[in-house]
Amino acid sequence: MDHFVVSARKYRPVTFDSVVGQSHITTTLKNAIRTNHLAQAFLFCGPRGVGKTTCARILAKTINCQNLGDDVEACGECESCVSFQNNASFNIHELDAASNNSVEDIRNLIDQVRYPPQTGKYKIYIIDEVHMLSQAAFNAFLKTLEEPPSYAIFILATTEKHKILPTILSRCQIFDFNRIQAKDIAYHLADIAKKEGIKTDKEALELIGQKADGGLRDALSMFDLNVTFSTDNHLTYQAVLENLHILDYDYYFKITDALTAGSIARSLVLFDEILRKGFDGHLFVVGLLEHFRNLLVCKDPATVTLLQVSESAERKYLEQSAMADMSFLLSALSITGQCDINYKSAKNQRLHVELCLMKLANLPQVLELHNLAAVDETAKKKVDAPIVSQESKPANGHASNGNNYSAPQAQQAVPVPPPVVSQLPPTSPQVAPQPAAPSRLKSTIPLTPSFNAPSQANNTAVQDRPAVQQVAVSENVKKEELTLATLQRLWYEFAEKRKQAGNSTTEEITLNREFRLNETTIEIALDNDHQLDAIQNVRYELLGFLKSRLNAPKIDISARVAPQEVNRLPYTPAEKFNYMAEKNPYLLELKQALGLDVDF
Numbered sequence: 001m002d003h004f005v006v007s008a009r010k011y012r013p014v015t016f017d018s019v020v021g022q023s024h025i026t027t028t029l030k031n032a033i034r035t036n037h038l039a040q041a042f043l044f045c046g047p048r049g050v051g052k053t054t055c056a057r058i059l060a061k062t063i064n065c066q067n068l069g070d071d072v073e074a075c076g077e078c079e080s081c082v083s084f085q086n087n088a089s090f091n092i093h094e095l096d097a098a099s100n101n102s103v104e105d106i107r108n109l110i111d112q113v114r115y116p117p118q119t120g121k122y123k124i125y126i127i128d129e130v131h132m133l134s135q136a137a138f139n140a141f142l143k144t145l146e147e148p149p150s151y152a153i154f155i156l157a158t159t160e161k162h163k164i165l166p167t168i169l170s171r172c173q174i175f176d177f178n179r180i181q182a183k184d185i186a187y188h189l190a191d192i193a194k195k196e197g198i199k200t201d202k203e204a205l206e207l208i209g210q211k212a213d214g215g216l217r218d219a220l221s222m223f224d225l226n227v228t229f230s231t232d233n234h235l236t237y238q239a240v241l242e243n244l245h246i247l248d249y250d251y252y253f254k255i256t257d258a259l260t261a262g263s264i265a266r267s268l269v270l271f272d273e274i275l276r277k278g279f280d281g282h283l284f285v286v287g288l289l290e291h292f293r294n295l296l297v298c299k300d301p302a303t304v305t306l307l308q309v310s311e312s313a314e315r316k317y318l319e320q321s322a323m324a325d326m327s328f329l330l331s332a333l334s335i336t337g338q339c340d341i342n343y344k345s346a347k348n349q350r351l352h353v354e355l356c357l358m359k360l361a362n363l364p365q366v367l368e369l370h371n372l373a374a375v376d377e378t379a380k381k382k383v384d385a386p387i388v389s390q391e392s393k394p395a396n397g398h399a400s401n402g403n404n405y406s407a408p409q410a411q412q413a414v415p416v417p418p419p420v421v422s423q424l425p426p427t428s429p430q431v432a433p434q435p436a437a438p439s440r441l442k443s444t445i446p447l448t449p450s451f452n453a454p455s456q457a458n459n460t461a462v463q464d465r466p467a468v469q470q471v472a473v474s475e476n477v478k479k480e481e482l483t484l485a486t487l488q489r490l491w492y493e494f495a496e497k498r499k500q501a502g503n504s505t506t507e508e509i510t511l512n513r514e515f516r517l518n519e520t521t522i523e524i525a526l527d528n529d530h531q532l533d534a535i536q537n538v539r540y541e542l543l544g545f546l547k548s549r550l551n552a553p554k555i556d557i558s559a560r561v562a563p564q565e566v567n568r569l570p571y572t573p574a575e576k577f578n579y580m581a582e583k584n585p586y587l588l589e590l591k592q593a594l595g596l597d598v599d600f
Contacts, residue, residue, distance in 0.1 A: 007220040011192055015073045016058055019051050020188050020216055021180035028175070029059055030072040038063065039173035041145055041154040043130075045161040046177025049217030053128055055177075056155040060084070060092045060124035063153070080120050091117045091124065098129045106137045110144050113152050122153050130156040131163040138165050145171050179214025182206060182308050188216065189223050198227055199234040206310040207240050247279050249313050252291040253320060255357075259332070260324055264361040268354055281353045282343050289336050295321045296329045327367050335359050482552040484517045491515070494545050498538065507534040520554045525562035535559045573598045 013019045016026040025044075032038050042059070044052040062068065066078040074081050083089040095109060109125065117123045133141070145154060145168065156172060158164060186205040193200045208226070212219035222244060226235050229243045241248055251274060258266040274284055297303040298321035307314055339356035346352035480486050495511035510531040515524040526532050539557055546555055570579040577598040581587045590596070 007192060007224050008217045011195075011220070013051070013054050013058065014076070016055075016062070017073065019055060019058070021184045022051055022055065022177055025051075025055060025175050025177060029055070033059075033063055033068075033072050038153065040148050040152070041172040042156065043161070043164075043169065043172035043174045044155065044157045044177060045174065046159070047179055047214055048159055049212075049215030049219075050177045050180055051216065052157040052159075052177055053126070055175075056126045056157055057084075057092075059155065060126060060153075063122055063124070064089075064091055064120040066120075091120045091122065092126070093124070094126045094128065096129065097127050098132045101133045101137055103134070103136045103140050106133070106140045110140075113144060113148060116149070116151050122151050124153050124155060126155045126157070128157045129159070130168075131158045131160045135165070138168055142167055142171070180212075180216050181214075182209035182212075185209035185212055185216060185219045189219060192220075192223070193235070196227075197233065199232075201235060201237050203237040203310045203312060204235045204240040207237065207244070207246065210308060211244055211246060245278070247274065247284065247287055249291075249309070249316070252288060253316055255288070256291065256295070256320060256324070259357070259360045260328065260364060262361050262364045264358050267357045267361055271353065271357060275350070281349055282340070285336060285340050285343060285353060285356070289333065289340060292329055292333050292336060295324055296326075296333070299326060299329075325364075325367065328363055331363050331367070332360050335363075479551040480549060482517075482520065482550050482555065486550065487517055487522070487546070490546055490549050491542075494542055504534065506530050507538065510534045511538075520552055520556065522555070522557045524557065524559050526559060527561070529561060532559055532561055 016030055019026050042056075044056060046052055058074070061081060061084045062072065062074045064080045064084075065074040066080055067075040069075065076082075076085070080089065080091070084092060093109075093112065095105070113123070113125070148154065154172075156168075161169070161174075183206070186202070186209045189205045189208060190200060190202075193205075204226075208219055208222050211222060226240055226243050227233065230236075230239060240246070251270060255267050255270045258270065271284070275281065294307055294309070294317050297306045298317045304314070304318070307317060309317065335356060339353060343349060343352060491511070495508070498511060499508055510526065513524060513526065513531075515522050517523075524535065526535065535557070536559070543555065543557065547553060570576045577587070577591075591598075
């Protein structure tokens, strides 16, 4: 039985051209070798499984190749290449910084740098996971990294560049590795499957590429797992779904159809089926968010390229996106995003997701009502527009001044409405009514409410008189003189009306407090700031009521919060004795005569 070698090792790239998805890195390195512009230190950083260590080894092997051709690729046949392939090269040293991160390990490395290579041009030191070095080890490495011997080249690799000291970064030539696209991973897996004689579905390989999240090593591990899972060396889409425990796209398409149709029952049944298959509710919410995002980017042909799905799934997204409304998708993203944020803190997480689905299923109805309201508002504006334009246009077609009250012409559609005249406050009963020319300005509407409003019969009589006569009639009300008794009666009358109107308890207590009258100023002392706010809220309404009933146009209110005087009761024996001695001074004489002490 042959020894099994995982695909990640068996098909590890050995040349720059075989590196997947990092052409910007390999092209730069090949040009540097061709022009002999090699830096003294390289830093390869990026996610896991994208080829950092692989490129470091290829670079180390290539620059020491003795038969380097025009294509800048190692020959694989010279002594240096053969020794590298057999892990017997004395010029290439690898150090795992995760387990060798102390100052002593770096000092040993520095001691090795002093010796030149026995064969070849360069000695290459590859330090993997360099961010695991301690700060003291970094400091010990600084001088050698900045000024190494001419034959020494350092290649550092890390997945967390932000943990490396800036002094180290400034001494390195930095290469950022990208996540590998799902399509590139699928093409690479298809090539490996062809070499291994394995039948594969294109959608199955694309699904593995999406699940790998840009890491080729993870994709190769999943590929080996699915090949082992299959019995006939045939990778199918359903088998990969089941083996990798991935929620199928079809569920999201079905649940979106149910939501756009407003079916709460169907969406809840689908969610229950997803849970019974063992999928996590949070995973479903995140997938639904991504599904809505994919539908949104399908709305514009320019953003369809942002989809990272198979061709068949892309066609389904385009079809469903055409049926879904933009407002629905934006609102659905907002609701589902809030569900994602609050999922961990929810006590009943299943109910939390079900409430989210109910809101989403109710969205189409809400949006439809909103659209109908918008249509009605637009139609109303269109109907009202001609009326407004005719009101502003004179009947004779010429500009008119403010005194022109000529009768409207026959062709005028809508007459000019009469202006509103407010009723003036009453002051004097001595003004006699004056005759006035007949006028259309008969109706009067009071702009402000009054507590002593006239009766309906008086209102009818007032409306039939000219404007000047209305002023005289309204002024025929006698006001009382300002005294403390009159003020108290009117004050508490106002407080009673506010109580019947349903005011707050604080306002009721404030209006029933005692006050003083200092000439035309009402001084009132309050207990706290809440009462002060209450009196300020009714200040103008109260003053208006008092001025309408009193002959005091300059009356005002001065409210303040009075300091509270705390009457502390006597507690200690000395305090009790002093309290009694204030009332009966003979106690002091008795205390002195008998030589008594109050501390007992």
